Each structure stands twice: as structure tokens, then as C-alpha cells.
Amino acid sequence: MPALITLTTDFGLRDPFVGIMKGVMLAINADVKLVDLTHEVESFGVLEGALTLAESYRYFPPGTIHLVVVDPGVGSERRPILVSTPDCVFIGPDNGIFTLVYEREPAFEVRHIIAEQYFRRPVSRTFQGRDIFAPVAAWLTRGRPPEHFGPVIGDYVRVEIPKPVPSGEGLTGSVLRVDKFGNVTTNFRPGDLPAPFRLLIHKRAITRLVSSYSEGNPGEIFAIVGSAGFVEMSARESSAAAILKAKKGDPVRLESVQRAAS
């Protein structure tokens, strides 16, 4: 099994920073396989980065290392951390980027990376991806175990995911993001949904939760639990976002529907 490292950053593709991190890793382990998740996380987008990662990491084979450098506070005193689960490892800054991993993984350990012998020296304050995260990821693929890199910590940071707020008889939530397929991710969790329910966005109501896309009817916009664990509004054959005119930040209302007496 060749070692596999994914990369997620907000570096963009114009500067050579992603390439430099790859060079650093290949100089440590020439056999490592490198896969880009995205380098277009929006600047200051810790929440967006967390969603991107949560949507993606479970599709990779066991043993994959996910390197995430999305760090609006680069250079400040954030701890570099390593999160290990029975299946995979995450490496990045302690700024909440792994919040959804903490929520979803039944077992994980978070370590503060302090093993400076693995860092490139001197460590740049602006480019810790090159000097800390990339070399640590590459050394992990050479068999150094996570406990080698630092002690377990319990006070790791979580990013605040805007929570739906009660208002009237329901909840008011919002659109967390819209993807290229037009899926509209809300900040509702499956447990928020009463039965029956009504999701309202821009005066349009969605009332059905399906468990797979194939259950959707042509023309219907339905609710589905997306791979990041949030309720999404989707259409089977078209862009729900385009039909709903939904964009990031738009309010979404969730109400319980009274069943008519029968």
C-alpha cells in the first residue's frame, strides 16, 4: 500500500506554495502519493474548509493522511496538531478545521505537534505548511507513529458552526454552502427535523426527506442528509440552488407541520 496524502489549502494555484509542500514531502518519502482535494478554500474559510474535508475524507482508503492548511491566523500562536482515528490521520492548525471530524468520529486522539526534529528549520511563521505540516505528514508515511510527534491534548479548538435558533414555533437556520451541482447545504442536522416537517427558503417549501437521490421525483426538491452530516436541499435532475435562488448565508426556516386529524 503506497502512502497517500491529500492536500487541502487556501493557497490557490498561482503561487508555487502547493508545489513546494509537495517537494518537501517527496524529499522525505519519494514514494508518497499526493492528491489535491482543493486549494481554493476561500480565504479565512475555516468553516468552509471543515465542510470540504468532512465531505471528502471517508472516500479515501484506510491509512490516508489528510493535510489541511487553511489558516487565517497564520503566524500567530496556533498549535500544529495531528488527529488520529483508527482509519486515518489529519494534520493541520488547531483552529477548528477538524471540528466535523471531532463530531463524527467515534474514536480519535488529538496531539499537539512539538517534535521539532521533524520540522524544517528555521520554521517560517507564514509558511508552516512547508516547514511543519508537510514534513510531519511525510515522516508519518515513513512509519513514525503519531505518539512520536507530541502529547495528547484535550483543549483543542472547535470552530463555531452557526446553529439554528428557535423563533416562533420553529427554527431559523441558514445556508452553509452551495456546490457546483446546486446542492444547498443547510446548518440543520437530521435530528432537528420533526416529522412531518417543512423547510422554507425564499417562500418555497420542501417537505420530504429521502435517503438517496434516486428516491427523488423529477422536478421535486427534496431534503437529504449530505456526506458532511447536514440536511441538504437537492433536486434529482437539476440545480436546487438555481431553482431556489439559494446562496450562502440565506435564511432557512424549519417548521413542524400539523398533521390534519384523520
Added chain:
Amino acid sequence: MPALITLTTDFGLRDPFVGIMKGVMLAINADVKLVDLTHEVESFGVLEGALTLAESYRYFPPGTIHLVVVDPGVGSERRPILVSTPDCVFIGPDNGIFTLVYEREPAFEVRHIIAEQYFRRPVSRTFQGRDIFAPVAAWLTRGRPPEHFGPVIGDYVRVEIPKPVPSGEGLTGSVLRVDKFGNVTTNFRPGDLPAPFRLLIHKRAITRLVSSYSEGNPGEIFAIVGSAGFVEMSARESSAAAILKAKKGDPVRLESVQRAAS
């Protein structure tokens, strides 16, 4: 020979969809090599995707698998298909994306992919790249032969490539695309060209067909048959598109030139 899969999509690079497809493939075959052709095919661009693929696939080594997910009708009832030639395999939706392969390859078989045991379940209607195309491509690299995945079909779809239309004593065609080098691809085929001929675009005439770029003269705009099989207008040392002010969709006129009696 390591297994090689190319990827061509209209997913863009912001969302993690391309990375997710790579994860799915690497989970099936950790040794597969993955090469991006482009993920910037314009939305709804079946013809553009077909041209991109036609320009590119012959440069890859024998045995390469070309995975193409450009699917404006994603989620509708398009068949997933597999096209095999003696040299390589194409996998994608049956929407005409392989039209130029059908035109150019002397021998090929088209199969309807129905072997659901290779799909990720449940199959998403919006992301068949992840659930059907990527796993089928990866299983092919593990030695499953094409006939494993479904029956040969004859009613596969071709995309309509706008054809030049007769008008007056000549033909009126159009610009199919312009690339970064300024090459202007028309919808004329080599067989359309009378000898001698005159191609007219924005009142400028091109009258010479060369067989390689080095035959072009400095300053000259000449015609050449491009790697996708269409007549292109090119310049040796500069952008023909810039000089001609040519852009996609512009009309191009083709006329026969009367030889003066000699």
C-alpha cells in the same frame, strides 16, 4: 506498466469532487496513476469536452483509461458507457461526449455499463462520477475486462457537431473553439477543402494548407488539420485568434478559388 487513468470533467477545482473521485479509485487500486486533462470544461459543454478529449487521448500510452464526466443532464436517464478500442478505454455518460472517438477510431466497441456489483451503493443521481464511473475505471485497472461491465450496444448517442452549410458557391462554417495558443478550430473537415481554396473570416483570407507548423511562413496565417481532425487556422509565431479577432461561434466562409487559365 502502472495503470493510468485520465480525468476530464466540468467540476471545476473549488469543490472537492475531483479529489473524491480520486479517493474512490485509490481505495480500489492504490497503485493507479491519475492525470488531470482538465476540469474546466464549460458547463453544458459536451461538444467542448469531446474536442478536448479528441485532441488529447492519442498522446497517452497504450492501455490508458480516459474517464470523462461532462454531463449537463446529470441525474437523468443517461446510460453509463464504456468504449474500448485496441489501444485504450473511455468511460463516461452516453451523451455524445465520445462522438469524435467514434468518428476516428477504426475499431471500437461501446458497452452499456450495468454491472452494479462494481458501483458504490446507493448510487447518487447527481454524482455518478463518484459512484459509477470512478469505481468502474478503477476495477478495469485491476484486470476486469470490458465485457464484465455490460453488453455491447449499437444505439449510443452522438453529439451534433454543427456542420458547414452550403451557401452560394461555397460553405459557411463556424469557429468551434479557440485555444490558449490562439489556434482557431473550425468545423470544416479536411475533405471539405477544394483545391485551391479560400477560407474567409472577418474579411481576411487564408489560402494555404500546410502539413506541419514549420511550413508556415513568419506573419502568415495558414490552415492545418488539428489533432481533433478539424481544419484550424494558425500562425507560426503568434496568435492567429488575436490577429483574426476570431472567437467561438464566429462564421467562417469556405470558397473554391478559380484557377486562372494558364
Added chain:
Amino acid sequence: MPALITLTTDFGLRDPFVGIMKGVMLAINADVKLVDLTHEVESFGVLEGALTLAESYRYFPPGTIHLVVVDPGVGSERRPILVSTPDCVFIGPDNGIFTLVYEREPAFEVRHIIAEQYFRRPVSRTFQGRDIFAPVAAWLTRGRPPEHFGPVIGDYVRVEIPKPVPSGEGLTGSVLRVDKFGNVTTNFRPGDLPAPFRLLIHKRAITRLVSSYSEGNPGEIFAIVGSAGFVEMSARESSAAAILKAKKGDPVRLESVQRAAS
């Protein structure tokens, strides 16, 4: 040690040109590893490409081949060249793209690539990346030594890097580039700096040269020698470019500071 080739171009990611070059290389050596540095060098950006490369190449393992196709004069009579150092090889057009390599490497040889038996024939005048540079890079990874590809030359081209000019009691230089982290690269060299000095940009003065980012103080903008060998203006925890409102081409003034008698 698997063979490693980096790619730096101005091709962008929409057309399949980068993918085609990769196909050509993989057809010659199926085991080669390919890493993108950037394909977004601005058009006609020989200086920018030279800076990108100079910032990056030292992070790659020994034996890496750096393929650079940034060529505003594509199709004209530029020589294809190969630059070898004890550590790595550069392949690209003789247009000055390797100027900073010549400046910084204590030992190197430049060869005019003339071994046409390694080219794809016929050679396109517009796409030498595919027909000359990519195949030569791939054949190098199969053990052909540099001397196989052509004779050593001494009249290779250097790009002019705008030099600071004396004015009054100091020097007037300029901003060469600004990166995503907000580092501002000037055209001053470390040897230009008197002690003590004052760098002036948009009326703001920078007076301290540090040897690593960690020496910078919070809120301070300091000078540091960047990895391309030029003086940069940086901040420890924020974007120096944003604070200074600095952009490419802006003038930067360098003055000696009189020490007060003590």
C-alpha cells in the same frame, strides 16, 4: 528513487496542454512522478516564471527535473536548452527563464538541445512543450545523460531583472511581486542594504532585517531575504502587502540611515 519531474507553465488549466505533456512523458516512462508547480504564470511572464522557479526548486529532492514552458516567443527561433547542476536539471526555452539559476548555482552547464531523435516529429512550432521539452525530460529519467542531448553553450540568454537605480543619496527599486501570503518581493539584493538602512514604500519605513520570520515582532513589518534571493518586506502575522498597500511595480526607496553620534 522514482524519477520526478516538476512542471511550470503559462498554459492555464482550461486547455488540455498540461495533460498532453504528461501523457507524452508517461508514454516514455510510465514510472515518472509529475508535480505541478504552477500553470498560472502570467502570459509573457519570463521574469515571474524565473522568480517562481527560484523560490521553489531547492525544496525538491536531488535528481529532480524541472520542466519550464513559459515562452512568449513560442514558435520563434529560441533554442531549447537543458541546464544541469550537481543536484538537478532544468529544461526549457533559452529566453532567460533560468536567469536566477545561473546567478545562484555555483556550478552548472547549459546545453543546446539538438538531439532530434528524442523529439516528437514533426515538431510543432507552437507546442514545443509537447514535442521537445516533455520527451527530453522523460528520456532523461530513463538514464540518458545530459551530454546526450546537445553541446555546452556559453551564450545563453539572461532576462533583465530591473535593477535599483541610484538617486539622490540612495537607490530606487521596485516591487517584483506580491504573493498570496502578502510577502512583498523587491528587486533589492541583500548586498544592497547599508547598515543601518531604511526601506520606504508609500511613506512607510522598514528598518530592520531579520534572518527568520520568528524574529519579527507582532505588528512589525520587517525585511528578510526571501528564497529567491531578493529582499522581501513581510509581517509576522499578517499581510505586509495589505498593510503597505504594495503591488507589483510600486517604487521602493532604499536609504542609508545616519547613526546619531553617541
